[in-house]
Amino acid sequence: MTKTTDSDEAGDAKRYHHGNLVEALITATVEIIEERGAEHVSVREAAKRAGVSPGAPFRHFRSKTALLTAVAEQAMDRLTKAVAKARSKIDSADPIEAFEAIGQGYLEWAISNPTHFQIISSRTLIDFEGSDSLRDHNEAIRRTMIDLLTQAQQQGRLAPGTDFDHLVLAARALVYGLARMAIDGHFREWHPSEPPALAAQRALRLFMSRMTIPSKA
Amino acid sequence: MTKTTDSDEAGDAKRYHHGNLVEALITATVEIIEERGAEHVSVREAAKRAGVSPGAPFRHFRSKTALLTAVAEQAMDRLTKAVAKARSKIDSADPIEAFEAIGQGYLEWAISNPTHFQIISSRTLIDFEGSDSLRDHNEAIRRTMIDLLTQAQQQGRLAPGTDFDHLVLAARALVYGLARMAIDGHFREWHPSEPPALAAQRALRLFMSRMTIPSKA
DNA sequence: TGCGTATGTAATCAATGTTTACATCGCAAC
C-alpha cells in the first residue's frame, strides 16, 4: 500500500491495469503513422508500444478500423479548433477576410500536421460514415465556409457574372487540393525559400482577389 | 503436341505456364482495388484470381509494393494518353484554351477512373520515386501545363498583377483538388442534375476566366 | 534431341487481426 496515485502517465511501475490505455493506443498509432504511413499501422505494434498484450486493444476498439477512426476523431477535433481559432483572430466583419483567414488556418494546420490530416481524409481506412463526430465536424467546417461566401454574395462582393455554386466548388477544391498536395509531397519541387504554408496562403489570396470585389471601407 | 498456340488469353486448359501472368495479376489487382480499396489488396488473392499459386507472383514482382507500382504505371500511362488526346482534339493555338482542355481531360479521366487515379496518387502504397516511368510521365504532364501558362504569360494574357508561380500553384491545386474530391466522395452532396465531371469543368473554367484575359481574335 | 532457364508449385515462416477462456484489479455495497 505504498502508492495509491491514480491519475496520469508518470508511473514506471507496471500495473496490471494501464490506467489510460485508450489515449496511449491513439498516441502510439499516431507515432506509427508518422513512421510508416497510415496503411501500415498494426494493432499489435500499437499494443506493444503501449506496453500491453496484443489482445488488449480490442477491449476498447472493436477493430483496427475503429482504432484508426478514433485517431481521425482526435485529428478532426484539433482541425476544428485550429479553424475556429483562425477565425476568432480576425475581428473584421468582412466575410471575405474571414474566409481567407479560415482557409489559411485550415491549410496551416493541414500542412504542419500531415499525419493527422492524412488520416482524416483517407476514407477507406476509417469509418467516416459511422462516426457522428467526424461527420458533424466536417459538415460544420464546410457550412461555415459556404455561409461566409453567401454573405459575400449578399453584400454584392462577388465579381460580376460569377456562378455561386461553382465558386464554392472551386474554393473548396483549391483549399483541399493545396492541403493534399502538401501531404502527398507535391511541394518538393517548390522554391525552398518559401515554405509551403506561405505559398498556399498566397495562392488562396490570389484566387480570392480575382473572384471578389474589395470592400469600400 | 496438339496445341502450340502461344499467344493470348482464350484458353480454358490449365497449363503449367500461365502465358501472361504479369498482365493477369495487374488486372486482378485492379479488380480487388475496385472492390475493397487499394489498402486491402492481397497478393495471394490476386494470385488466386489469376489461377496461380500464392508464390507465383513473386517471380514477376519483388514485393506487394512492386505489384501495386506496376498497376500505377499502367494507370499513369492511360492518364497520359487521355491528356494527350484531350489536347489533340482542340486545334486552337490559344494556350489558355489548350490548358483548359488538358485540365478537363485530366479531370474527366480521373473522375471516370477513380480506382486508377487513386493508386497513382497514393504514394505510401507504391514506390513512386523508384519508378522512372511514373516520375517521367508525371513530370511531363506538369511541364505541359506550366509551358502553356508560360506561353499565356508571354502573350500578355494573364490578368495584370498576377504572380506567375502562384497562379501555376493555384491551377495545379484546383485540378488536383477537384480530382481528389471526386474520388474521396466529396461530390455526394452535389446537385444530382449536374455530373461531377461537368461541375469540375465549370469550376476550372470559372477560375481560368478570372485569371486570364480573353484573346482578341 | 537434349538441355538450360524462365516460370510455376508446395511447403514453410514470421507477422497480423481477431476471438476465447481465464486472470487480476477497482470499487461500491454490505
Add this chain to the structure above:
DNA sequence: GTTGCGATGTAAACATTGATTACATACGCA
C-alpha cells in the same frame, strides 16, 4: 474490512497475409 461483480488485462489459439526456399515443369534454342 470483506465481498463480489464488472471492467480491464493476459495467454493462447486460429485464419490470413507477405515473403522465401527447394523442387517441378515446360518453353525455346543449340
